[in-house]
Amino acid sequence: MSGTSRSHAGPPGPPAAARPIGQGLVDAGLISAEQLQEALARQRASGSRIGQILIAEGWVRPLDFYRALAAQLGLEFVDLVRQPPDPALFDESRYDEYARLQYVPWRASGGAVTLALAEPDEEALKDLRSRYGPETRFVITSRLDILWSIQRMAQQRLVADAVCRRMRLDPEHSAADVLTRAQAWLFGAAGVVLAALLIWKPVVTLLGLNALFGLLLFGSFLLRTTLVWKGSGTLYQAKSTPEELAALDERSLPVYTVLVPLFRDAAVVPKLAAALRALDYPQSKLDIKLVLEGDDAETIQACKKAGMEGNVELIVVPPGLPRTKPKALNYALPFARGQLITIYDAEDVPEPGQLKKAVLAFRKAPWEVVCLQARLNYFNWRENWLTRLFTLEYSLWFDWYLPGLEALGIPIPLGGTSNHFRAEVVRAIGGWDPFNVTEDADLGVRFTMSGWRVGVLDSTTFEEANSRLGNWIRQRSRWVKGYMQTWLVYMRNPWRTFRRLGWKGFLGFQAFVGGTFLGPLAFPPLTAMYAYWLLTRTHAMDPLFPPGVLDISLALLLIGNGLLIYFHMLAGWHRGRHLLVFCALQLPAYYVLMSIAAWKALWQLCWRPHYWEKTEHGLTRVEAPGGSDVAEAA
Amino acid sequence: MSPKQPEFEARFERWVARLLLLCLAAAALGWVPLAELLAVSFSGLALWSLMRNCTARSRLQTGMALPLLMALSPATVWPALWLALSVVVLALREKSWVARLASLMTIVFPALLLHASRAYLQWLGYRPFWAE
Numbered sequence: 001m002s003g004t005s006r007s008h009a010g011p012p013g014p015p016a017a018a019r020p021i022g023q024g025l026v027d028a029g030l031i032s033a034e035q036l037q038e039a040l041a042r043q044r045a046s047g048s049r050i051g052q053i054l055i056a057e058g059w060v061r062p063l064d065f066y067r068a069l070a071a072q073l074g075l076e077f078v079d080l081v082r083q084p085p086d087p088a089l090f091d092e093s094r095y096d097e098y099a100r101l102q103y104v105p106w107r108a109s110g111g112a113v114t115l116a117l118a119e120p121d122e123e124a125l126k127d128l129r130s131r132y133g134p135e136t137r138f139v140i141t142s143r144l145d146i147l148w149s150i151q152r153m154a155q156q157r158l159v160a161d162a163v164c165r166r167m168r169l170d171p172e173h174s175a176a177d178v179l180t181r182a183q184a185w186l187f188g189a190a191g192v193v194l195a196a197l198l199i200w201k202p203v204v205t206l207l208g209l210n211a212l213f214g215l216l217l218f219g220s221f222l223l224r225t226t227l228v229w230k231g232s233g234t235l236y237q238a239k240s241t242p243e244e245l246a247a248l249d250e251r252s253l254p255v256y257t258v259l260v261p262l263f264r265d266a267a268v269v270p271k272l273a274a275a276l277r278a279l280d281y282p283q284s285k286l287d288i289k290l291v292l293e294g295d296d297a298e299t300i301q302a303c304k305k306a307g308m309e310g311n312v313e314l315i316v317v318p319p320g321l322p323r324t325k326p327k328a329l330n331y332a333l334p335f336a337r338g339q340l341i342t343i344y345d346a347e348d349v350p351e352p353g354q355l356k357k358a359v360l361a362f363r364k365a366p367w368e369v370v371c372l373q374a375r376l377n378y379f380n381w382r383e384n385w386l387t388r389l390f391t392l393e394y395s396l397w398f399d400w401y402l403p404g405l406e407a408l409g410i411p412i413p414l415g416g417t418s419n420h421f422r423a424e425v426v427r428a429i430g431g432w433d434p435f436n437v438t439e440d441a442d443l444g445v446r447f448t449m450s451g452w453r454v455g456v457l458d459s460t461t462f463e464e465a466n467s468r469l470g471n472w473i474r475q476r477s478r479w480v481k482g483y484m485q486t487w488l489v490y491m492r493n494p495w496r497t498f499r500r501l502g503w504k505g506f507l508g509f510q511a512f513v514g515g516t517f518l519g520p521l522a523f524p525p526l527t528a529m530y531a532y533w534l535l536t537r538t539h540a541m542d543p544l545f546p547p548g549v550l551d552i553s554l555a556l557l558l559i560g561n562g563l564l565i566y567f568h569m570l571a572g573w574h575r576g577r578h579l580l581v582f583c584a585l586q587l588p589a590y591y592v593l594m595s596i597a598a599w600k601a602l603w604q605l606c607w608r609p610h611y612w613e614k615t616e617h618g619l620t621r622v623e624a625p626g627g628s629d630v631a632e633a634a
Numbered sequence: 635m636s637p638k639q640p641e642f643e644a645r646f647e648r649w650v651a652r653l654l655l656l657c658l659a660a661a662a663l664g665w666v667p668l669a670e671l672l673a674v675s676f677s678g679l680a681l682w683s684l685m686r687n688c689t690a691r692s693r694l695q696t697g698m699a700l701p702l703l704m705a706l707s708p709a710t711v712w713p714a715l716w717l718a719l720s721v722v723v724l725a726l727r728e729k730s731w732v733a734r735l736a737s738l739m740t741i742v743f744p745a746l747l748l749h750a751s752r753a754y755l756q757w758l759g760y761r762p763f764w765a766e
Binding site for chain 1: 693730732736743747751755
């Protein structure tokens with residue numbers, strides 16, 4: 001092993017030959033002189049360290065670089081795979097600190113501890129000496145070795161925290177229990193009372209239920225109309241100009257962590273690699289973590305073979321329940337080095353400039369904005385009927401509804417990908433709820449409950465729309481189940497939710513989160529009643545529809561549904577997808593599918609509340625767009 | 635787009651929205667001439683904005699203006715016709731026939747919806763209060 005003959009006693013001093021590390025690498029034949037010149041030019045532009053640039057670009061192997069660094073500092077280099085840290089020195093409870101400061105305690109002798117570290121700058125050394133004493137010794141290792149060692153030695157603690165940290169911090173708002181005891185009693189009592197009323201006064205009870213549903217759906221429709229009006233405003237549609245983006249100084253850009261949870265996604269790994277490579281952000285300031293499941297050997301192999309750059313690291317989550325994306329994200333969170341964090345899905349193709357836009361948007365936003373949701377849309381929208389309707393729905397949701405929610409100060413249920421966070425805030429609130437199958441929606445509401453705000457980013461990530469019906473139903477039923485979980489969690493103490501969200505946020509939460517599953521659930525009985533009446537012209541239902549209720553029902557049927565179709569048309573037009581304007585007329589048929597998914601979600605909520613229905617990716621025959629196409633379409 | 639432009643657009647959008655609200659309020663109070671004046675002003679500004687920079691909001695506003703003018707009073711039928719002709723001309727500026735038809739659809743759909751709803755209610759033989 002290189003460097004084993006060197007001493008690791010004492011602090012690093014000036015090297016014997018004070019030769020810059022880059023030149024040392026050239027002299028050792030590890031990089032070419034041209035690569036060094038290019039790296040120096042990039043260093044001037046981005047302010048990153050030369051080593052970070054060389055590794056991120058893949059011009060030098062991390063192991064080679066850290067060996068050269070050790071030689072330059074006159075320290076020993078250790079390979080932690082071959083010479084693992086002493087387990088007696090490793091304190092599981094401090095894995096956060098090890099990951100943040102990029103070190104692990106390695107050996108101890110004569111009362112002094114030897115630390116293996118990857119970022120031996122003055123500040124880190126001073127900090128570590130203050131923790132371990134002035135006699136502390138240092139050896140150099142690679143960042144990957146530290147990552148590997150922490151994962152191996154603190155695995156149990158990492159898993160336990162990934163599953164339980166959120167619950168420990170805020171048990172009331174954990175979806176680990178579907179219903180609290182009080183909620184179970186309340187729903188049970190309501191069911192009994194309703195059954196009794198239906199027996200005692202069936203007509204009046206059904207009339208009351210009909211009126212209540214009508215009012216709730218009318219409220220949801222009014223909110224959606226307001227959202228479209230507000231969300232279409234210029235200030236919420238365009239937040240940064242090309243001039244502002246061009247003026248961004250790369251030296252001022254923070255390190256950005258990109259978390260990509262993967263599970264049975266081997267087929268899309270090459271596309272993912274291309275999309276990550278296309279990001280317009282200094283590679284040396286990108287900290288990309290592919291978060292993999294330990295028993296998913298195929299995807300792990302695909303990632304290893306993808307030939308990704310040196311700034312891509314693999315985090316392997318040990319198999320175990322709950323097997324959910326939020327658990328995987330929680331597991332990876334301590335290893336995130338960035339000040340900002342974003343999440344992409346395996347099949348995502350983000351607009352190349354999205355990270356820079358997010359940095360700019362965070363700088364321009366008030367301090368309480370801690371999360372930005374980028375817009376999501378589909379690249380395979382032309383593929384079939386399902387993808388066209390799905391694209392229309394997403395266009396309205398992300399391009400108009402979410403900016404509208406932002407404008408009105410209503411909690412924004414985040415989409416599952418392309419959320420950009422301030423890292424310290426995500427850590428402070430304990431990460432994601434591993435028991436909620438739409439952890440993103442939950443997090444958006446939780447931010448608002450905690451006094452923070454979520455904004456919308458005027459940048460698009462293109463995804464693969466589900467093109468197969470069964471796959472679509474699985475995905476949609478998970479989403480609806482997650483919305484049900486989220487609603488139940490924040491309605492455990494409605495008064496507290498009301499106080500924290502304010503009346504506008506509270507009503508918006510009811511109409512937007514509650515309305516998202518109530519509408520599809522109510523669709524079959526209401527449609528059946530209407531169809532029966534239309535075919536038979538029976539007067540049997542007249543008592544259920546006195547003038548006021550009938551007026552609301554007709555308004556919802558004609559104006560409500562009609563305007564919703566219109567809003568979808570506008571959203572399709574606004575995206576420049578003219579064909580979709582006509583497809584919006586087919587939305588009622590799409591509602592049938594949404595309804596099937598919603599009923600499946602309700603069934604699953606009762607019997608398999610935490611089951612994560614995996615969405616298959618890579619089924620499309622449409623080629624994902626490249627960098628410039630994405631920028632143009634976004 | 636200059637950095638100042640979004641602020642101007644936002645102010646402009648707020649004023650146009652206020653015009654619409656005032657128009658609806660005047661119509662609800664039975665001040666028909668005022669409502670007509672406000673509706674015509676709203677429609678004119680919406681169309682002007684649509685022709686100028688074709689923002690999302692301006693298309694929505696123009697789409698709302700057409701049924702408003704058609705439903706308000708017989709006096710606003712002529713401005714409605716003028717608006718309809720203008721949006722046809724605007725749609726013809728698009729590059730393909732799909733885009734032209736789609737452009738037209740995104741503006742005339744609410745007016746079509748209004749007519750279809752009225753026809754359906756007539757067929758049912760029921761007039762809810764909001765269709766009076």
